[in-house]
Each structure stands twice: as structure tokens, then as C-alpha cells.
Amino acid sequence: MFHHESVLLKESIEGLNINPNGIYVDCTLGGGGHSSEILKRLDKGFLYCFDQDEEAIIAANTRLKRISRRYEIxxxxxxxxxxxxxxxxxxxxxxxxxxxxxxxPQFDQGKRGFSYQKEAKLDMRMDVNQSLSAYDIVNHYAFQDLFRIISRYGEERYAKNIARGIEKAREKKAIETTFELVDIIKKSVPAKSLRGKHPAKRTFQALRIETNRELEVLPEALEKAIDLLDVDGRICVISFHSLEDRIVKDIFKKYSKTPDVPRGLPILPKDLERPILKRINRKVIIPSNEELEENNRAHSAKLRIVQKVKEK
Ligand SMILES: C[S@@+](CC[C@H](N)C(=O)[O-])C[C@H]1O[C@@H](n2cnc3c(N)ncnc32)[C@H](O)[C@@H]1O
Known part of the structure; x- marks a missing residue:
């Protein structure tokens, strides 16, 4: 059973301002929650859905085909x-x-190795056909690289201790499973830090980001999305941690600034003064209290929406 409770569903679908005859792209199909809502609003329009996870695609396809055939995954x-x-x-x-x-499901089913609460082989690949997995990172990355990713992508203050703990443990034997890694992390951090959030949370986040190159693909994808978007079209991005949100915010800011106009132009062509994107929400949109009560995953969610004003 593949069940994913969609986050900021109403807000993001409204944010897209759907034209029933338009072409839409859901870059993160997942359980198909957002795609279903887009599809329901299309008449002669079409929806393209991307995902790199085969299990998600199979489940979402069953859901979408009950609504209409105007989509391709x-x-x-x-x-x-x-x-x-x-x-x-x-x-x-x-x-x-x-x-x-x-x-x-990627988290809850446990077998994919994303969760520090479920025993599984260290994996964390969204795309199971890619070769790099969390196992390779943990067992083969040099100390400095482990330290860098845990500290940067996990924003973990004990990154050095944890990287050292991993280095020491793998000298004896390869670190195979999520629980072996959790144990190493627990032994590497000061006892007082075991009281708050789960001590492995940040390291697991870091490993997931590195395994899937999440922060590298995002800027590239956003630049391409801005290129692809027609004038008056919109991009909605829901992010779940500050590193992602910063990337989204910076790229949207870069294109929603009034361009620097060359000095000494006698009359400014009107189009030159306008930015490429217009921000629809000045302040980031966060889930309502009702949503937060019902869906734990919604807690760190942030939605940003932009509309294209002119071509790049
Ligand atoms: C949060 S879920 C999407 C949930 C979906 N909106 C829903 O309501 O059911 C994110 C999905 O995006 C996929 N994903 C994440 N990064 C991706 C990438 N770079 N390329 C393709 N798919 C990606 C994941 O495999 C996952 O299934």
C-alpha cells in the first residue's frame, strides 16, 4: 500500500492557477496527490509527471488513470x-x-534505508538504478568528505565526532545497516545531545542529500523550469529544509529583480525594466494549523510561488 499525505495541497494547486487547456508538469509525482488534483482540473490540457522512483510511479499511475488519460509519466x-x-x-x-x-512510503516502508528508525541496508537511493548509495558514502568517503557533508547538509554540530566515529568503526568491519550507523552516531556524540531530537536525524538527512545529489540537481532544474515556463505561467515549489528553501529563494530572487539597465540610454525600452519573474507570495506560505495537526511531515514545509513575466 503506497500512501503519501500531500503537503500544502490546496495552496499549491491554487498557486498554479490552472488553465484547463494548459500543459503542466509535476516534477515530483510521488503518490500522485498533487498530480490527481491537477488532472481533475484539466479539460484539453495535459500533464507530464516526473519521478525517479519506480514504486511511486506504479502506485501513482493506478491512481491517475482513474481520473483521465491526459498525462504521461x-x-x-x-x-x-x-x-x-x-x-x-x-x-x-x-x-x-x-x-x-x-x-x-520511501521513509515508512523502511527497506529503502532512509529511516534511522527502521533497520535496513544502508541505501537511500530514490533511483534504485543509480550506483552511488549511502553504503558507499559511509564506507568509502574520506574523513574530510564525510565531515563536510554531515556538517553542511546535516547542519550537524558534532559532524567531526560522527565522521571520526564512522572512520574508526569501518576500520574493523564495513557498516552495513541503518541501525549499525545509528549506534556509531550515538557513541560519537556527547551524552547530553542524546536527550533532544534523535541524534541520527541530521546525519541521515545529510546522507540522503548526498546520495541523491539533491542540492546539486535543484538549481539546475529550477533554471530549466524557468526557461520552459511560458509567460504568465507559474512555478510552485514546496521545500522541507532550510538548505533547499535557500536555493529556491535565491533563484527566484535573482530573476525577480529589476534588471540593471545600461547607463546613458536616452529612453528605456519598457520591457527592459521588467524582471523575468514576479513573486506571487512575498512571504513564504506555510501549512495551516489544521494541516500541521494532521500531518507530521508538513512541519517544515514552505511554499514559494512565482509567475513568469517575460522571457529570460
Ligand atoms: C514529497 S514526494 C511527492 C509527493 C506528491 N506530491 C504527492 O502529493 O503524492 C517527492 C517525490 O519526488 C521524487 N523525487 C525527488 N527528487 C527527485 C528528482 N530529482 N527527480 C525525480 N524525482 C524526484 C521522490 O522519489 C518522491 O517520490
Missing amino acids: IQRNFKDLKEELNHRNVCKVNGILFDLGVSS
Whole structure:
């Protein structure tokens, strides 16, 4: 059973301002919650859905085909969205959604190794066909690289202790499972830090980000999404941690600034003064109290929406 409770569903679907005859892209199909709502609103329009996780695709496909056939699922990393759509002779679209991170089943089923609460082989690949896994990172990355990713992607203050703990443990034997890693982390951090949040939370986040190159693909995908978007079309991005949100915020800011106009132009062409994107929400949108009560995953969610004003 594949169940993922969609986050900020109403807000993001409203944010897309759907034209029933438009072309839409859901870059993160997951359980198909957002895609279903988009599909229900389409008449002659079409929806392209990306996901790199085969299990998610199979489950979402069963759900979507009950609504309509006006969609295609593309099993690819969303960093390739422009190439994949161009290949299908689609050069402009009317709206693009990103609901970042992993889906609940990826976490809850445990066997994928994303969760520090479930015993599994260290894996964490969203795309099971890629070769790099959390196992390779934990067992083969040099100390300095482990330290860098745990500290940067996990924002973990004890990153050095944990990287050292991993280095020492793997000298004796390879670190195979999530619980072996949790044990090493617990032994590496000061006793007082075992009281608050789970001590492995930040390291697991870091390993997941590194395994899936999450922070590297996001800027590339957002740049391509802005290219693909037609004027008046919208991009909605839901992010789940500050590192992701910062990337989204900075790219949207870069394109929603009034361009620097060359000095000494006698009359400014009107178009030159306008930015490429307009921010629809000045303040980031967060889930309502009701949603927070019902869905624990919604806690760190942030939604940003932009509309294209003119071509890049
Ligand atoms: C939070 S879930 C999406 C949930 C979905 N919006 C729903 O309501 O059911 C994120 C999904 O995006 C996929 N994903 C994350 N990063 C991706 C990437 N770079 N390329 C393709 N799919 C990705 C994950 O495999 C996961 O299934």
C-alpha cells in the first residue's frame, strides 16, 4: 500500500492557477496527490509527471488513470525536464510543481534505508538504478568528505565526532545497516545531545542529500523550469529544509529583480525594466494549523510561488 499525505495541497494547486487547456508538469509525482488534483482540473490540457522512483510511479499511475488519460509519466530525474519535454516537442508549459524530498512510503516502508528508525541496508537511493548509495558514502568517503557533508547538509554540530566515529568503526568491519550507523552516531556524540531530537536525524538527512545529489540537481532544474515556463505561467515549489528553501529563494530572487539597465540610454525600452519573474507570495506560505495537526511531515514545509513575466 503506497500512501503519501500531500503537503500544502490546496495552496499549491491554487498557486498554479490552472488553465484547463494548459500543459503542466509535476516534477515530483510521488503518490500522485498533487498530480490527481491537477488532472481533475484539466479539460484539453495535459500533464507530464516526473519521478525517479519506480514504486511511486506504479502506485501513482493506478491512481491517475482513474481520473483521465491526459498525462504521461516520465521515469527520470527532474533535472532532465527540459530535454525530456523538448524531446516530446514541448517547448513551453503553463505551470510546474516541485514537492521536494522523499515520499512517506520511501521513509515508512523502511527497506529503502532512509529511516534511522527502521533497520535496513544502508541505501537511500530514490533511483534504485543509480550506483552511488549511502553504503558507499559511509564506507568509502574520506574523513574530510564525510565531515563536510554531515556538517553542511546535516547542519550537524558534532559532524567531526560522527565522521571520526564512522572512520574508526569501518576500520574493523564495513557498516552495513541503518541501525549499525545509528549506534556509531550515538557513541560519537556527547551524552547530553542524546536527550533532544534523535541524534541520527541530521546525519541521515545529510546522507540522503548526498546520495541523491539533491542540492546539486535543484538549481539546475529550477533554471530549466524557468526557461520552459511560458509567460504568465507559474512555478510552485514546496521545500522541507532550510538548505533547499535557500536555493529556491535565491533563484527566484535573482530573476525577480529589476534588471540593471545600461547607463546613458536616452529612453528605456519598457520591457527592459521588467524582471523575468514576479513573486506571487512575498512571504513564504506555510501549512495551516489544521494541516500541521494532521500531518507530521508538513512541519517544515514552505511554499514559494512565482509567475513568469517575460522571457529570460
Ligand atoms: C514529497 S514526494 C511527492 C509527493 C506528491 N506530491 C504527492 O502529493 O503524492 C517527492 C517525490 O519526488 C521524487 N523525487 C525527488 N527528487 C527527485 C528528482 N530529482 N527527480 C525525480 N524525482 C524526484 C521522490 O522519489 C518522491 O517520490
